[in-house]
Amino acid sequence: xxxxxxxxxxxxxxxxxxxxxxxxxxxxxxxxxxxxxxxxxxxxxxxxxxxxxxxxxxxxxxxxxxxxxxxxxxxxxxxxxxxxxxxxxxxxxxxxxxxxxxxxxxxxxxxxxxxxxxxxxxxxxxxxxxxxxxxxxxxxxxxxxxxxxxxxxxxxxxxxxxxxxxxxxxxxxxxxxxxxxxxxxxxxxxxxxxxxxxxxxxxxxxxxxxxxxxxxxxxxxxxxxxxxxxxxxxxxxxxxxxxxxxxxxxxxxxxxxxxxxxxxxxxxxxxxxxxxxxxxxxxxxxxxxxxxxxxxxxxxxxxxxxxxxxxxxxxxxxxxxxxxxxxxxxxxxxxxxxxxxxxxxxxxxxxxxxxxxxxxxxxxxxxxxxxxxxxxxxxxxxxxxxxxxxxxxxxxxxxxxxxxxxxxxxxxxxxxxxxxxxxxxxxxxxxxxxxxxxxxxxxxxxxxxxxxxxxxxxxxxxxxxxxxxxxxxxxxxxxxxxxxxxxxxxxxxxxxxxxxxxxxxxxxxxxxxxxxxxxxxxx
Amino acid sequence: xxxxxxxxxxxxxxxxxxxxxxxxxxxxxxxxxxxxxxxxxxxxxxxxxxxxxxxxxxxxxxxxxxxxxxxxxxxxxxxxxxxxxxxxxxxxxxxxxxxxxxxxxxxxxxxxxxxxxxxxxxxxxxxxxxxxxxxxxxxxxxxxxxxxxxxxxxxxxxxxxxxxxxxxxxxxxxxxxxxxxxxxxxxxxxxxxxxxxxxxxxxxxxxxxxxxxxxxxxxxxxxxxxxxxxxxxxxxxxxxxxxxxxxxxxxxxxxxxxxxxxxxxxxxxxxxxxxxxxxxxxxxxxxxxxxxxxxxxxxxxxxxxxxxx
Numbered sequence: 001x002x003x004x005x006x007x008x009x010x011x012x013x014x015x016x017x018x019x020x021x022x023x024x025x026x027x028x029x030x031x032x033x034x035x036x037x038x039x040x041x042x043x044x045x046x047x048x049x050x051x052x053x054x055x056x057x058x059x060x061x062x063x064x065x066x067x068x069x070x071x072x073x074x075x076x077x078x079x080x081x082x083x084x085x086x087x088x089x090x091x092x093x094x095x096x097x098x099x100x101x102x103x104x105x106x107x108x109x110x111x112x113x114x115x116x117x118x119x120x121x122x123x124x125x126x127x128x129x130x131x132x133x134x135x136x137x138x139x140x141x142x143x144x145x146x147x148x149x150x151x152x153x154x155x156x157x158x159x160x161x162x163x164x165x166x167x168x169x170x171x172x173x174x175x176x177x178x179x180x181x182x183x184x185x186x187x188x189x190x191x192x193x194x195x196x197x198x199x200x201x202x203x204x205x206x207x208x209x210x211x212x213x214x215x216x217x218x219x220x221x222x223x224x225x226x227x228x229x230x231x232x233x234x235x236x237x238x239x240x241x242x243x244x245x246x247x248x249x250x251x252x253x254x255x256x257x258x259x260x261x262x263x264x265x266x267x268x269x270x271x272x273x274x275x276x277x278x279x280x281x282x283x284x285x286x287x288x289x290x291x292x293x294x295x296x297x298x299x300x301x302x303x304x305x306x307x308x309x310x311x312x313x314x315x316x317x318x319x320x321x322x323x324x325x326x327x328x329x330x331x332x333x334x335x336x337x338x339x340x341x342x343x344x345x346x347x348x349x350x351x352x353x354x355x356x357x358x359x360x361x362x363x364x365x366x367x368x369x370x371x372x373x374x375x376x377x378x379x380x381x382x383x384x385x386x387x388x389x390x391x392x393x394x395x396x397x398x399x400x401x402x403x404x405x406x407x408x409x410x411x412x413x414x415x416x417x418x419x420x421x422x423x424x425x426x427x428x429x430x431x432x433x434x435x436x437x438x439x440x441x442x443x444x445x446x447x448x449x450x451x452x453x454x455x456x457x458x459x460x461x462x463x464x465x466x467x468x469x470x471x472x473x474x475x476x477x478x479x480x481x482x483x484x485x486x487x488x489x490x491x492x493x494x495x496x497x498x499x500x501x502x503x504x505x506x507x508x509x510x511x512x513x514x515x516x517x518x519x520x521x522x523x
Numbered sequence: 524x525x526x527x528x529x530x531x532x533x534x535x536x537x538x539x540x541x542x543x544x545x546x547x548x549x550x551x552x553x554x555x556x557x558x559x560x561x562x563x564x565x566x567x568x569x570x571x572x573x574x575x576x577x578x579x580x581x582x583x584x585x586x587x588x589x590x591x592x593x594x595x596x597x598x599x600x601x602x603x604x605x606x607x608x609x610x611x612x613x614x615x616x617x618x619x620x621x622x623x624x625x626x627x628x629x630x631x632x633x634x635x636x637x638x639x640x641x642x643x644x645x646x647x648x649x650x651x652x653x654x655x656x657x658x659x660x661x662x663x664x665x666x667x668x669x670x671x672x673x674x675x676x677x678x679x680x681x682x683x684x685x686x687x688x689x690x691x692x693x694x695x696x697x698x699x700x701x702x703x704x705x706x707x708x709x710x711x712x713x714x715x716x717x718x719x720x721x722x723x724x725x726x727x728x729x730x731x732x733x734x735x736x737x738x739x740x741x742x743x744x745x746x747x748x749x750x751x752x753x754x755x756x757x758x759x760x761x762x763x764x765x766x767x768x769x770x771x772x773x774x775x776x777x778x779x780x781x782x783x784x785x786x787x788x789x790x791x792x793x794x795x796x797x798x799x800x801x802x803x804x805x806x807x808x809x810x811x812x813x814x815x816x817x818x819x820x821x822x823x824x825x826x827x828x829x830x831x832x
Binding site for chain 2: 055058059066140142144146147148151152194195197212213214237238239240241243244247248250251253265399400401402404405407408437444445
């Protein structure tokens with residue numbers, strides 16, 4: 001290095017200038033040019049509905065619409081199912097299919113609309129409906145909807161003519177129309193070897209633009225077969241912090257904020273709705289001391305559910321007696337929650353101890369960080385209350401991936417007795433979706449069960465109508481009296497932030513399917 | 524200088540490789556992402572298919588060899604979450620972080636130099652005490668708390684700024700102010716210390732005796748000598764910003780590399796995590812070289828010593 005003093009001085013002066021200049025140049029490009037935010041959000045365009053979600057959807061692929069963040073954008077907005085479930089009444093209603101009937105034990109015939117087009121201009125018909133079912137349920141794509149709704153079952157589909165579709169199941173399936181309501185219909189031009197990021201559908205909105213990392217914009221589609229929605233555009237953004245989502249609604253930057261907690265600060269703009277989620281403990285009933293029913297009963301008596309709901313959830317949640325809330329087929333309205341009775345809990349533990357049950361064995365209470373509002377506080381309360389009953393409980397907070405190792409088979413081994421804090425949502429509206437995974441002795445999320453109980457569960461799944469309702473009601477009673485794998489705590493309430501400029505009443509499906517057509521400007 | 528540069532590059536490249544190998548191995552030790560990506564009641568067959576489809580059923584060394592083979596062909600794999608190219612996702616996020624970090628650091632340096640010089644003029648005077656208190660507080664306030672309080676005051680109560688997001692100039696204010704405080708606080712103390720010692724040097728007394736005023740003494744004489752330590756610390760702080768903007772990016776919805784990294788960790792999105800870490804490591808590597816060069820340019824004493832070492 002042999003520069004003269006004057007050159008050195010120049011260099012010294014230039015370094016900060018160059019850095020400052022580059023920073024200003026940089027700040028003028030890409031991110032800054034992506035428009036909107038500050039300027040646009042302050043003076044919200046009334047033709048755009050602005051929604052803020054908890055996270056960016058990983059994909060908008062129609063067969064992944066069971067993922068919350070995907071479904072909330074796509075379902076009923078961009079794509080539509082053949083049949084839809086009314087989230088308030090629980091009844092199935094026609095959509096792309098006008099009627100359906102069981103034409104034999106294993107065969108269903110559906111009549112389809114003939115006036116519907118996809119957003120690429122092609123006709124919706126039985127061939128497209130058959131293709132959708134085949135692609136999502138019978139292919140190797142590994143669609144979410146397959147695992148959640150259809151499992152191992154493959155379906156035989158046949159387009160009889162343009163408006164008639166025949167679906168055959170290997171076993172009698174009385175709730176096939178309900179299962180079909182989870183399938184978002186796509187045209188035959190959609191790849192069946194790869195998932196697509198942005199689907200083409202028959203819905204009122206099409207995807208206008210997806211600025212990865214920033215926002216998704218939908219705009220109305222002129223060729224929509226139904227009534228045009230009130231808002232020509234919709235814009236989705238995402239923020240991880242509940243307080244920020246709430247603040248976006250209170251400051252006028254967003255019209256709807258999803259997934260708020262009671263303390264996020266939405267104030268009067270927070271709207272409560274039943275979200276079909278239930279929280280409780282799942283007890284590993286095959287490990288001592290949880291293999292003794294008295295200990296499991298004691299846990300149920302030891303939890304002060306009323307107190308928890310009042311102090312942590314501002315009385316918005318409802319004390320739960322079973323894993324599904326009212327409105328889901330099979331809910332047993334006459335079943336009463338276990339009363340809080342610490343003395344009884346202590347007595348049951350003492351009785352078990354007297355019989356040689358190792359009640360001092362450490363039970364691990366496993367919970368998941370940020371799974372739902374106040375989960376940490378709730379976990380601590382539960383630990384304390386179980387300790388009061390005379391049990392030795394250690395709390396373990398985990399993140400999602402770790403929690404899943406406790407939640408689904410194959411479970412982690414050699415961890416001793418586990419009380420897993422679960423949040424179970426039954427958005428399908430039928431108990432089958434709950435009991436088969438949580439109560440069968442080999443169910444994906446079940447850690448206990450009996451042969452006798454398994455038989456009842458499988459029988460119930462084949463029944464229909466009133467028989468089905470009764471069969472599942474009996475199952476929940478039997479669970480509480482004879483199995484006690486769960487200590488259910490509360491049916492949760494969702495909170496959605498809604499600006500005063502919008503008319504919208506959320507319902508039990510809003511967390512998974514936010515129908516933009518139900519939103520209108522408040523005048 | 525070239526010899527020095529070559530040595531510096533070689534000695535920094537090794538940790539770079541170590542970081543990539545470490546991230547690769549640690550990510551895979553956290554478990555199979557099949558559980559996260561498939562529905563809770565997916566069948567065993569669906570899980571096995573998923574694992575095989577993404578090559579996660581192969582031994583770790585095979586996976587790593589495949590990965591490095593891909594990197595040599597500039598193929599960094601695909602995101603499990605989105606199916607997009609991992610490199611494209613990382614490259615898209617990186618400029619957003621860089622813009623934030625660069626703007627923050629330029630402002631931090633300017634403010635710190637002004638306040639630090641002002642404080643150093645009269646050690647233990649009122650200005651010094653105030654700046655000392657402010658800079659200590661600024662360096663120790665947690666980002667998370669500051670961000671939420673900033674949103675509460677300026678976005679909700681006063682309505683002056685947007686809560687979050689990207690866009691016009693106003694969207695930059697809160698994230699930058701949140702990120703700015705710590706480097707500003709640290710730098711004020713460095714500048715002040717260096718200036719106090721520079722101002723007590725004989726040549727300053729000489730300059731003063733020749734009639735130079737405070738401003739001239741500071742800008743033309745003392746600052747030059749105080750700049751080197753401040754530049755080194757500013758460089759380190761920039762590295763910290765690039766690496767640690769996670770909290771600020773997450774809260775303000777800033778689509779940068781920090782947010783991408785944390786999302787990829789939580790989602791077990793291995794390819795994206797690897798691409799993001801690699802890009803960040805390269806950026807830090809380049810930044811470190813630039814800092815060393817800048818330091819060498821400013822202070823001739825550094826060069827021979829470092830070369831000998």
